[in-house]
Amino acid sequence: MNNLKDKVAIVGLGWTRFSTNSGVSVKNLALESCKNAIDDAGLTVKDVDGIATYNIGDSVSPYVVATGLGLPELRWNIEYFAGANGATSTLLTAACAIIGGLADTVLVFRAMNGRTGTRLGGAGMSLNTTGIEQYCVPYGLTTFPQAVAMVARRHMIKYGTTSHQMGAVALTCRENAILNERAVVRSPLSIEDHQNSKMIVDPLRLYDCCQETDGACAVLITSADRAKDLRHSPVYLMSGTHGAGWQSGEFFGKTTAFWPEWDELSETYARTMASELYGKAGITSKDVDVAELYDCFTIEPIVQLEDFGFCEKGEGGAFVESGAVRRDGHLPMNTHGGLLSEGYIHGFNHVLEGASQLRGDAGARQIKDAEIALVTGYCGPVANAVILRR
Amino acid sequence: MNTSIYEKPLPQPDPDSQMFWDGCKEHKLLVQQCKGCGTHRFPPDSMCYICQSRDYEWVAVEGRGVIYSWIIVHYSPHRAFSRDVPYAVAYVELNTPKTIRMCGNIVNCKNEDISAGMPVEVVFDDVTPEVTLPRWKPTK
Numbered sequence: 001m002n003n004l005k006d007k008v009a010i011v012g013l014g015w016t017r018f019s020t021n022s023g024v025s026v027k028n029l030a031l032e033s034c035k036n037a038i039d040d041a042g043l044t045v046k047d048v049d050g051i052a053t054y055n056i057g058d059s060v061s062p063y064v065v066a067t068g069l070g071l072p073e074l075r076w077n078i079e080y081f082a083g084a085n086g087a088t089s090t091l092l093t094a095a096c097a098i099i100g101g102l103a104d105t106v107l108v109f110r111a112m113n114g115r116t117g118t119r120l121g122g123a124g125m126s127l128n129t130t131g132i133e134q135y136c137v138p139y140g141l142t143t144f145p146q147a148v149a150m151v152a153r154r155h156m157i158k159y160g161t162t163s164h165q166m167g168a169v170a171l172t173c174r175e176n177a178i179l180n181e182r183a184v185v186r187s188p189l190s191i192e193d194h195q196n197s198k199m200i201v202d203p204l205r206l207y208d209c210c211q212e213t214d215g216a217c218a219v220l221i222t223s224a225d226r227a228k229d230l231r232h233s234p235v236y237l238m239s240g241t242h243g244a245g246w247q248s249g250e251f252f253g254k255t256t257a258f259w260p261e262w263d264e265l266s267e268t269y270a271r272t273m274a275s276e277l278y279g280k281a282g283i284t285s286k287d288v289d290v291a292e293l294y295d296c297f298t299i300e301p302i303v304q305l306e307d308f309g310f311c312e313k314g315e316g317g318a319f320v321e322s323g324a325v326r327r328d329g330h331l332p333m334n335t336h337g338g339l340l341s342e343g344y345i346h347g348f349n350h351v352l353e354g355a356s357q358l359r360g361d362a363g364a365r366q367i368k369d370a371e372i373a374l375v376t377g378y379c380g381p382v383a384n385a386v387i388l389r390r
Numbered sequence: 391m392n393t394s395i396y397e398k399p400l401p402q403p404d405p406d407s408q409m410f411w412d413g414c415k416e417h418k419l420l421v422q423q424c425k426g427c428g429t430h431r432f433p434p435d436s437m438c439y440i441c442q443s444r445d446y447e448w449v450a451v452e453g454r455g456v457i458y459s460w461i462i463v464h465y466s467p468h469r470a471f472s473r474d475v476p477y478a479v480a481y482v483e484l485n486t487p488k489t490i491r492m493c494g495n496i497v498n499c500k501n502e503d504i505s506a507g508m509p510v511e512v513v514f515d516d517v518t519p520e521v522t523l524p525r526w527k528p529t530k
Contacts, residue, residue: 119467121467122467122468123467124467125467127399127468127470128399129399129400129401129402130402130404131404132433134401134402134403134404134407135401135433135492135493136479136493137399137401138398138399138400138401138523139479139493139494139495139523139525140398140463140466140468140470140471140474140477140479140495141461141479141493142466142468142471143466143467143468146461146463146479149461150459150460150461150479150481151459153459153460153461154458154459157459157506198464198465199462199464199465199476200464200465201461201462201463201464201465202461202462202463202464202476203461247439258493260432260433260481260490260491260492260493261433261439261491265458265459265481
């Protein structure tokens with residue numbers, strides 16, 4: 001079988017400031033993060049010939065960024081209309097473009113004013129009642145927090161998962177964010193703070209929800225051959241997968257999601273997909289040193305820890321509560337603070353954190369000897385993830 | 391019939407779903423049944439996901455089921471719903487056929503009395519002269 005293992009590497013990382021009010025346009029954020037990624041690699045805009053991004057109509061296109069940066073030629077590009085099923089899959093697609101010879105060096109970015117512009121939590125969005133949303137929005141199931149709360153409840157029903165266990169996810173992320181100068185929230189968080197935080201949509205409390213954030217981040221990727229002589233040690237893409245299970249349903253509507261066809265809400269397609277992901281990388285879940293797991297809400301990492309094989313099905317809550325995913329545990333998770341505390345750049349900031357850990361330049365939050373990272377995007381009826389190595 | 395002005399968003403039927411909403415207006419819960427293999431399906435679609443047949447008929451189902459999962463909305467960013475908080479929305483799994491789940495509000499029940507597997511039955515709420523929404527109440 002054809003395999004992309006170790007053929008493409010991340011060679012540059014670029015962030016903007018993360019905040020709740022950037023004061024600049026999304027285009028400005030996109031250009032800044034992309035230029036930072038190029039600079040970080042020690043290259044120039046003349047070396048870049050491809051751009052990939054994903055968005056929900058809240059950002060700028062590769063053409064806009066190519067024009068703004070002054071790229072001599074944009075040989076390949078893609079703008080994926082996606083939720084966080086684009087978080088790692090856009091990188092994966094760009095890697096395939098390089099392997100296929102469509103481009104040599106590609107910027108992959110996500111830029112958004114997620115607090116002052118389009119708020120993915122639903123605030124300020126006009127309601128849609130076409131497509132799948134005609135069957136849920138009229139009843140007041142109108143936002144993603146509500147859609148995911150339905151998943152959380154189902155997991156509680158099936159496995160006895162508790163709000164305390166979801167709180168442990170929030171605490172783990174916050175402990176890491178305290179070490180991260182980029183994080184938008186760095187104040188200590190206790191389980192009492194979590195339990196006393198206001199209910200948004202039962203069973204999800206305020207601190208079960210991620211941070212709406214203005215910001216952007218970008219990576220520069222190129223072939224493994226070209227990556228060898230650049231400024232940083234390359235971070236290789238070992239494998240990636242992106243798809244959907246049988247009867248996944250319509251993935252999402254404009255403001256919310258309803259999955260009437262998906263067989264079991266407490267399970268994700270990652271449960272099926274993981275064997276191919278690990279198999280193509282030639283590793284097992286035991287080989288993963290750090291896990292950057294998509295955490296739009298605290299239930300997500302709990303389900304993903306199960307479905308990516310780090311614990312038995314149904315034991316994700318207890319696994320987190322045991323401390324296994326804290327930075328001194330055997331599987332440090334969301335080492336930057338995650339979407340819950342570093343900020344919500346639609347999951348793409350997880351890719352940069354994974355790469356930073358593997359380069360060994362994560363500063364105060366560095367996990368010693370991190371060699372292999374699992375980075376995931378949203379996982380439910382659909383799933384996407386990549387495995388990176390140094 | 392509720393004669394006050396209804397300010398919440400109403401479903402916008404499409405060619406696949408028109409019959410479902412027409413059925414609701416007549417206080418019938420209609421789903422599609424494949425003429426090729428007999429599979430029931432919801433939401434409505436133009437092809438059978440089991441045998442790919444495009445032949446189907448609309449059949450009435452009983453409108454009884456159990457609560458598969460539910461949420462209580464305490465905060466809504468949407469004005470149409472924010473005045474109703476806290477309110478309950480559930481996924482209801484029908485008794486027959488069990489493969490069908492529908493989304494709807496739980497009514498005639500205190501939020502704290504809702505539980506997993508609780509038996510419910512459909513009630514039709516004529517929210518406007520044109521539109522009827524199926525909701526769900528506990529089965530006595």
